[in-house]
Amino acid sequence: MLKFLFELDKAIPQKDEPKYDAYTKGFIEGELTILASDSVLFQKSCMKVAELGIYLGQWMEQVQHGQNVPMKYETADREEVILGFFYEEDHNQWNVSSSWQEFELQERISTETLVESVQCYLYELNKELRAIEYPVTFDQYLRGERMMQLSYKRPCDSKADTTPIEVYNGSEQVGVVRGYYKNTLMRVLDFIPKIGSNIIYEIKDIKKNIRVIAKDVSRQRQRKILVTYIDNNDAEHEILVCDGKLLDANFLFTFTYKREEFVVHKTTIGLGKLLRNGYVTADWNIRLEEDMYYIEMNLYDEDYIDDQYLLLGVFHAVLYG
Secondary structure (H helix, E strand, O other): OEEEEEEEOOOOOOOOOOHHHHHHOOOOEEEEEEEEOOEEEEEEEEEEHHHHHHHHHHHHHHHHOOOOOOEEEEOOOOOOEEEEEEEEOOOOEEEEEOOOOOOOOOOOEOHHHHHHHHHHHHHHHHHHHHHOOOOOOOHHHOOOOOOEEEEEEEEOOHHHHHOOEEEEEOOEEEEEEEEEOOOHHHHHHOOOOOOOOOOEEEEEEOOOOEEEEEEEOOEOOEOEEEEEEEOOOOOEEEEEEEEOOOOOOOOEEEEEEOOEEEEEEEOOOOEEEEEEOOEEEEEEEEEEEOOEEEEEEEEOOHHHHHHHHHHHHHHHHHHHO
């Protein structure tokens, strides 16, 4: 198992110093030591410990969702790998190496062990960064205990958009997702490339009560999704999910519910997460197997268990709308 030890440089640059701008954007430095079986594998001062944490956090998220991608933290000129994790399928384990290592690590490390090592580093670093009120933290990469997992599977072909799809909590069916068009013209218009879609998504619970209706109301170059949500008390909420930046690639969305601000991060590799106050409330993962997409939504905040249909509706609309 690897062990990351660090000591932050807590000297804050003055606002008129060249280092100040970099400091506020996550380039806080410190001394980093990496131990392998109590032997020093790597030791370096003036390391950008928070920047490394961002690389590790992004890698960890993908691996936790079954995507064994390499992690390469390189020098600015990309001539040297400061720290690298490389998956070896033959051994179903990871090779860890560095251009600056004290010795070559012969031992391969399991996914579970390596993720645990990275998690420990991020938790400890996050704790210290919060203590000094540093503007960059790792809350978005750290998860609490999973409270619920909803799942469903969807064929790859376009006809699946209008096919009722059963949603499960474990082995128990809890609802159905279905897409539909107001009329044939709306369906035909969806074949024309544009921002947004004409399809309307509906989620019903197991008693066939409508819980969510989501439709695209995009204007010009900003994507917007209107989500109508009926909660457990039959109260109706209208929530506008907006593309976070006017001209971006639709990977960041924001909405307000019960006076709380939420941010949805969507990636190109089938991952996404919902943040509240910087913490992960829920996330989703999509994996492709033959001709089917398998979608899972994990909920980590017990305060939102009763709002499972809302979160599912937002994710589904952002994903497919």
